[in-house]
Structure formats: C-alpha cells, structure tokens
Amino acid sequence: MAILDDGLLKAVVRQAGDSFGISPTGVSEILRRVNTDDDGRSLHGDAGDAGDASDAGDERSEPVSTIGNVGAVRTARPAPTARSAPTVRATARAHRVLSVAAAVLVLLAVGGGAVVLGHRTPDATRRLRAALATPSGHVASGAGSAADRPGTPASSGVDFGPNDQAASTPGSTDHAPAPAGAATGTSARAGATSDAPATTSQAASLPAGIGHSARIEQTGSLDLAVARGALSTTVNQLTALAGANGGFVADSQTRAGTSTSGPGATVTIEVPVASFSAVLKKAESFGKVAALTTQASDVTGQYVDLQDRITALQASRQQYLTIMSRAYSISDVLAVQAQLDALQSQIEQLQGQLALLGNETAYSSLRTGMTEPAPPRRHRAVVVPSGVARAWHDSVHGFVSGAEGLIRIAGPALFALLCLGVTLLGGQLFWRRLQRHNL
Amino acid sequence: MVEQRLEDWLEEGYALSFRTACLILGNRADAEEAVQEAFLRAWRFRHALTSVTSVKPWLYRVVVNSCYSKLRQEIPHRDRRADDDQLAQLAQCTASSDPAARAEQSETAEVVLAALQRLPVSLRVPVVLRYYADLSERDIARAIGRRQGTVKSRLHEARRRLAGDPNMAMLAVDGVLDDPVEA
Numbered sequence: 377m378a379i380l381d382d383g384l385l386k387a388v389v390r391q392a393g394d395s396f397g398i399s400p401t402g403v404s405e406i407l408r409r410v411n412t413d414d415d416g417r418s419l420h421g422d423a424g425d426a427g428d429a430s431d432a433g434d435e436r437s438e439p440v441s442t443i444g445n446v447g448a449v450r451t452a453r454p455a456p457t458a459r460s461a462p463t464v465r466a467t468a469r470a471h472r473v474l475s476v477a478a479a480v481l482v483l484l485a486v487g488g489g490a491v492v493l494g495h496r497t498p499d500a501t502r503r504l505r506a507a508l509a510t511p512s513g514h515v516a517s518g519a520g521s522a523a524d525r526p527g528t529p530a531s532s533g534v535d536f537g538p539n540d541q542a543a544s545t546p547g548s549t550d551h552a553p554a555p556a557g558a559a560t561g562t563s564a565r566a567g568a569t570s571d572a573p574a575t576t577s578q579a580a581s582l583p584a585g586i587g588h589s590a591r592i593e594q595t596g597s598l599d600l601a602v603a604r605g606a607l608s609t610t611v612n613q614l615t616a617l618a619g620a621n622g623g624f625v626a627d628s629q630t631r632a633g634t635s636t637s638g639p640g641a642t643v644t645i646e647v648p649v650a651s652f653s654a655v656l657k658k659a660e661s662f663g664k665v666a667a668l669t670t671q672a673s674d675v676t677g678q679y680v681d682l683q684d685r686i687t688a689l690q691a692s693r694q695q696y697l698t699i700m701s702r703a704y705s706i707s708d709v710l711a712v713q714a715q716l717d718a719l720q721s722q723i724e725q726l727q728g729q730l731a732l733l734g735n736e737t738a739y740s741s742l743r744t745g746m747t748e749p750a751p752p753r754r755h756r757a758v759v760v761p762s763g764v765a766r767a768w769h770d771s772v773h774g775f776v777s778g779a780e781g782l783i784r785i786a787g788p789a790l791f792a793l794l795c796l797g798v799t800l801l802g803g804q805l806f807w808r809r810l811q812r813h814n815l
Numbered sequence: 816m817v818e819q820r821l822e823d824w825l826e827e828g829y830a831l832s833f834r835t836a837c838l839i840l841g842n843r844a845d846a847e848e849a850v851q852e853a854f855l856r857a858w859r860f861r862h863a864l865t866s867v868t869s870v871k872p873w874l875y876r877v878v879v880n881s882c883y884s885k886l887r888q889e890i891p892h893r894d895r896r897a898d899d900d901q902l903a904q905l906a907q908c909t910a911s912s913d914p915a916a917r918a919e920q921s922e923t924a925e926v927v928l929a930a931l932q933r934l935p936v937s938l939r940v941p942v943v944l945r946y947y948a949d950l951s952e953r954d955i956a957r958a959i960g961r962r963q964g965t966v967k968s969r970l971h972e973a974r975r976r977l978a979g980d981p982n983m984a985m986l987a988v989d990g991v992l993d994d995p996v997e998a
Binding site for chain 2: 382
C-alpha cells in the first residue's frame with residue numbers, strides 16, 4: 377500500500393500502543409496472586425503441571441505451537457500418567473461443543489434408561505410378589521385381571537364397581553379381559569314405573585398399560601324414588617355416607633314440588649375409588665332404584681403418556697440449563713431462555729393434566745337423583761243449589777236476557793224510525809209544492 | 816528465589832505484553848486481566864521451560880492466547896470499542912509534556928485504536944504482533960498457530976483495510992509522524 381507502508385503503520389501502531397500507560401498495580405497484583413495462590417492450586421509449579429505449557433497456550437481453539445524452545449518444552453513433560461487429568465481437561469476445553477454434546481447424550485441415555493426401568497421394574501416386582509403371595513404360586517392370568525394390578529383401584533376387590541354391578545345380572549362382562557376400548561354390558565332395562573331398575577354397566581378395558589399401574593376413572597348415576605317427606609333425610613344420609621367413606625359432596629341441588637311432580641334433589645358425591653362399590657350399594661338402599669348407570673374408563677395409557685412426556689421435557693430442560701451455563705452471548709442466553717420458558721410452560725401444563733387425571737382416578741363420582749312421589753290430585757266438590765237461589769239466578773238471568781233483547785232490537789227500531797222520518801219530511805215538502813202550483 | 820525470577824519476567828515483558836493486549840483487546844481492564852492471567856499461567860507452567868532464552872517468545876505466545884481467551888469470553892458482554900472515557904485516559908497517559916504534542920498523539924492513538932478495533936480479530940492480532948510487538952511473520956505464525964503464508968495474507972488484507980480507512984489515510988496525508996520509525 378503506497379500511502380500506508382509498513383514503516384508508517386509500525387509507527388502509528390507503536391504510538392497507539394505506547395499511549396497505554398502501565399498500571400502501577402499490575403505487577404504487584406501478579407506477585408500478590410502468585411504468593412496468595414488464589415486459584416487454589418500451586419502457582420509455584422509442581423511436577424504434575426510441568427508438562428502443561430501448552431495448556432496455557434491452548435485457551436483458544438486454534439492449535440498452537442510453541443515459540444522458541446519447542447523441543448525443550450516437549451521433553452520437559454512428565455510421564456503420561458502424571459498429566460492425564462490436565463490433558464483431559466485441556467481436551468475438554470478445546471472441544472467444548474463435543475463435550476456438551478457428549479454430556480447431552482449421556483443425560484439422554486441415563487434419562488431414557490431410568491424411564492424404562494422405572495416403568496418395568498415395579499411391575500416385575502409386583503408380579504413376583506403376587507406369585508409369592510399366592511399359595512399355589514399361580515399369578516392371576518390375563519394382563520387385565522384385577523389381581524394383576526396391585527396397588528390400583530382394582531386390587532381391593534371392590535374397586536371395579538361397574539364389574540361388580542354387572543356381575544349381579546346375567547350377561548355382564550365381569551373381570552373378563554376385554555378388547556381394547558370399553559366393554560359394555562347391559563343387564564336389564566325397565567321403565568321408570570317398572571319394579572326392575574334400568575341398570576347399565578360399562579367396564580373399562582382392563583389390559584391397558586402393561587407394566588404400569590392401572591388408572592381407572594369411574595363414574596356412576598343413580599336415580600332413587602324416595603318416600604314422601606323422606607327427601608331431606610335421604611340427602612343427609614348421602615352426605616354422611618360420603619363423609620364416612622372418605623369422600624365429599626361435590627354438588628347438591630334441590631327443587632320444590634309442583635302439582636304434577638314431587639320435590640326432588642340431586643347430590644353428587646366423590647368417594648375414593650376403593651369405596652365406590654360399597655357406597656353405591658349403600659346408596660341403593662336409601663330408596664327405590666329407578667335407574668342405575670355406572671361407567672369406568674381406563675386412562676392408564678393417557679396417564680403413562682403424560683408421565684413420559686413430562687420426564688422427557690424435564691430432561692430437555694436440564695440440557696438447556698447446561699447449555700445456558702455455557703452461553704456467553706446475550707442472543708444465545710435469550711434464545712436458550714425462550715426455549716426454557718416454553719419447556720417450563722409445557723411441563724406445568726402437562727403436570728396440571730397429570731394432577732387432574734390423578735385426582736379423577738383417585739376419586740369416583742356418584743350422582744344420585746332423588747324424587748318424592750307427586751302430590752295427590754284434588755277434586756272440586758259438587759254443590760247443589762237450593763230453590764230460592766235457583767229462582768233468583770233465573771230472575772237475574774231473565775233480566776239480563778231482557779236487557780240484552782232490548783239492546784238487540786234498539787238498533788233496527790232506530791233505523792226504521794229514521795227511514796220513516798225521512799219519508800214524512802219528503803212527503804211534506806212535496807205536498808207544499810203541489811199546493812203552490814195549484815194556486 | 817522464585818519471586819526474583821518472576822520479577823525478572825515481569826520486568827522484561829510486562830509492559831510490552833500489557834500494551835499488546837491493550838491493542839488486541841482495546842480495553843485496559845481486559846488487557847490487565849489477560850496479562851495477569853497469562854503471567855500466572857506461564858509461571859505455573861514454567862517447568863516446561865528449560866532455558867531462560869525461550870521465556871520471552873513463549874511468554875508472548877501465552878499472552879496472545881490469553882487475549883484470545885478473553886475475547887472469546889467477554890466479547891458478547893462488552894463493547895470493546897474505545898469509548899470517550901478510555902480515549903481521555905489515553906490522552907492522559909501520553910508521555911509528551913507538550914500539550915499540543917500530547918493532544919496530537921492522543922488523536923493519533925485514538926484513530927489507530929479505532930481502526931484496529933474495526934478489524935476482525937483474525938487480522939488485528941497479526942497486525943499488532945507484527946507492527947507493535949515486532950515479531951517476524953514466522954514467529955507470528957507460530958504464535959497464532961497458522962502457516963506463514965496465512966499470516967502474510969492476513970497482514971496484506973489488514974493493511975488493505977487500514978489503508979481504506981479514511982481516518983488512517985488522513986493520518987498518512989497529514990504527516991502525523993514526522994519521524995517514522997524504521998520498519
């Protein structure tokens with residue numbers, strides 16, 4: 377370059393460099409740090425660090441060769457065993473991206489293994505315990521059998537309320553492994569006026585989620601006809617029943633009776649899944665069963681899916697946190713933070729769904745409708761009138777009829793009079809004119 | 816005496832190392848940290864050296880690498896361009912006692928420093944090592960871990976960019992340097 381040759385460039389760069397004043401504390405600070413060993417390591421050197429001259433120079437990603445006495449530096453290195461740890465450290469620094477990627481892979485592998493083991497090991501343990509607990513060593517066959525799901529609502533023997541209910545009537549599908557979906561058994565149907573109540577049971581698909589605890593969501597609906605005046609008593613009994621079984625009243629409505637229907641009430645109680653069948657049977661005894669519907673759905677797959685998704689998202693969040701700790705630029709930090717926020721939102725949303733699902737499977741809902749009989753219909757009494765009253769009634773009726781007759785003929789009479797008056801007036805005028813003409 | 820040897824090192828290379836770091840980093844605080852770190856590391860691994868004569872270039876390499884490390888760590892968080900305060904500090908640090916000369920030197924330093932900071936690091940480091948630290952292209956190649964041809968091409972590109980900088984061109988036109996240093 378003609379106008380910026382090496383000499384000029386060297387001069388101005390040197391002038392710029394020399395304009396930086398030397399800090400008076402710089403040298404003393406270095407001496408102080410050497411003496412205080414603030415890094416927690418021996419700054420005075422030791423045999424282990426002696427060979428890491430390149431470690432000081434390898435802070436940058438570019439490979440660096442030594443200046444000057446290269447051979448001396450290399451020959452001064454100790455045995456490989458003594459410098460293995462610093463070498464690994466230096467390699468990790470030089471390949472940070474690869475180190476992070478390796479850490480992420482290890483985290484994924486550990487997380488995936490934990491998820492798989494966490495889902496399989498308990499089931500295998502339960503199977504083994506069930507086999508040991510059974511005298512004959514027989515483990516209940518069928519992945520969907522209740523005995524195959526210890527610790528679940530089905531394990532208590534009364535948890536499958538729908539199945540129990542269906543078992544009381546022919547044609548039900550009790551504890552039979554059902555195909556995917558819900559197996560529905562309708563035991564009997566009758567009108568509300570019939571003695572036999574309409575009962576419908578819908579059993580859950582049992583063999584769902586092999587290797588996981590079954591999650592059954594149960595609901596029931598019971599219509600009762602109670603005796604007249606027993607409505608409030610029945611409502612109180614239902615409330616007490618829910619409380620006695622560890623449940624609670626979720627909803628309660630009452631309505632007044634009309635001329636055509638008696639007063640009624642609807643009470644929805646939430647009881648633990650284990651107590652559902654007992655509560656249902658007890659509630660049936662409070663009145664005459666008009667209709668009964670129970671339904672159970674297996675949400676094990678959904679529950680496990682939610683758990684897996686939360687685990688995966690938490691693993692991803694941990695990875696992003698690791699990346700965040702290594703991010704230096706603001707744009708990187710913001711990008712990682714945005715990803716973390718999105719992940720956190722998803723995790724919280726899924727955790728909410730999981731909690732809701734867990735609550736729904738922990739408690740069964742029973743809606744009980746109660747109706748009192750309609751009040752008896754009142755008939756109007758027949759009153760026979762006496763003779764005087766009847767005469768008075770006839771008299772009044774005759775008077776009214778006469779007045780109505782007068783009013784009725786007044787119109788035509790008035791019209792006839794009007795016509796007659798006009799005719800007379802015309803005749804009179806004609807007569808007068810005729811007489812003048814004759815004069 | 817260990818301290819005495821370290822003091823020798825510091826006396827021999829601290830000023831040059833510090834100013835080189837200043838030109839590379841464009842920031843006194845970062846330069847101080849980088850040079851301190853470089854000296855500490857060099858001292859920690861001094862057993863790698865077998866002769867005193869190799870200390871200076873080896874130490875210089877450690878300083879450059881420490882600057883690289885500082886740039887990689889701190890660039891996202893700091894604006895490394897020389898701001899007004901730093902330039903005022905530069906003006907105060909100039910050695911000349913004549914106010915006019917001091918102002919002129921400060922202005923020159925400001926222009927050169929700004930032009931250097933506009934260069935990418937890959938070009939700035941060879942320029943500083945070549946024209947301030949007075950290293951040969953071969954030594955620069957060893958210091959930055961590149962081939963000598965790469966250093967030559969980078970220096971050429973850096974000179975081309977600096978010549979295209981209007982402020983630097985004005986320095987040359989105005990004859991700021993009455994007594995240019997021999998290259």
